[in-house]
Amino acid sequence: MSPPTTTSGPAVELRELRHRYGEDEVLRGIDLVIERGEVFGFLGHNGAGKTTAINILTTLIAPTSGSALVCGHDVVTDRDAVTRQIGYLPSEVRLYGHLTATENLVFFARLSGVADPEGAAARALEFLGCPELADRRVGTFSTGMRQRIGIAQAVLHEPTVLFLDEPTAGLDPDGVRQLRETIARLNTELGMTVFMNTHLLSEVARVCTTIGVLNQGELIYRDSMAETVRRFPDEASLEDIYVRVGQETA
Numbered sequence: 005m006s007p008p009t010t011t012s013g014p015a016v017e018l019r020e021l022r023h024r025y026g027e028d029e030v031l032r033g034i035d036l037v038i039e040r041g042e043v044f045g046f047l048g049h050n051g052a053g054k055t056t057a058i059n060i061l062t063t064l065i066a067p068t069s070g071s072a073l074v075c076g077h078d079v080v081t082d083r084d085a086v087t088r089q090i091g092y093l094p095s096e097v098r099l100y101g102h103l104t105a106t107e108n109l110v111f112f113a114r115l116s117g118v119a120d121p122e123g124a125a126a127r128a129l130e131f132l133g134c135p136e137l138a139d140r141r142v143g144t145f146s147t148g149m150r151q152r153i154g155i156a157q158a159v160l161h162e163p164t165v166l167f168l169d170e171p172t173a174g175l176d177p178d179g180v181r182q183l184r185e186t187i188a189r190l191n192t193e194l195g196m197t198v199f200m201n202t203h204l205l206s207e208v209a210r211v212c213t214t215i216g217v218l219n220q221g222e223l224i225y226r227d228s229m230a231e232t233v234r235r236f237p238d239e240a241s242l243e244d245i246y247v248r249v250g251q252e253t254a
């Protein structure tokens with residue numbers, strides 16, 4: 005796989021982003037800029053609004069108001085340009101169990117118009133370190149194996165920005181370690197910006213360059229990982245950082 009074409013400008017820009025489900029406002033005016041090349045960890049409790057934000061950024065739903073840009077393209081008015089630039093691993097990987105890994109990847113590569121779908125599938129499996137899974141049916145895979153194929157699918161077209169929704173869910177410690185390594189390689193070797201939702205920051209903290217904390221639809225913290233570690237040096241686990249940040253900003 006070769007690095008994606010890079011141009012200037014932030015990878016993600018949210019301005020006064022709001023979203024309502026009926027009367028319930030779940031994103032309450034988010035302003036956030038993520039530069040290209042960052043690995044951004046988006047932390048928050050269950051129900052904080054993280055998936056809603058990713059669904060907006062991946063063009064699955066339109067925001068109620070405000071704007072969201074990916075690589076300078078508006079997710080509502082320039083949807084096709086956004087989808088060309090992004091890869092997405094949802095919290096539940098959707099693959100066809102009766103097809104092999106390669107058949108799944110070739111299918112999705114054709115859907116997204118990738119040139120040489122077979123070659124792209126083979127390169128993605130190689131990059132993910134699992135070429136031996138190529139001809140095995142996905143229905144027989146463990147959670148960790150399915151997730152690798154899910155990531156392979158998300159990066160087949162070599163996106164500029166990769167969105168991951170709770171990627172550590174269901175993984176054992178070895179799977180979490182492999183995931184961290186994969187994210188680091190996608191970032192350093194292919195230059196991908198990564199935007200990752202998580203409520204277990206400690207599992208991914210080492211790979212994040214920046215974090216943001218969402219609390220009841222409001223962004224209450226955003227800083228580099230280095231500054232975060234400096235500010236919270238005694239934190240044995242970063243998992244409850246949003247509680248402390250929430251208390252400080254209350």
Ligand SMILES: Nc1ncnc2c1ncn2[C@@H]1O[C@H](COP(=O)(O)OP(=O)(O)OP(=O)(O)O)[C@@H](O)[C@H]1O
Pocket residue numbers: 025030048049050051052053054055056057203
């Ligand atoms: N389609 C929907 N219709 C109505 N309410 C929704 C819908 N999707 C999410 N919500 C509500 O919006 C709020 C934010 O949900 P969201 O899934 O964005 O949060 P999250 O931070 O990703 O949490 P989780 O980790 O539990 O998925 C929650 O109260 C949720 O119940």
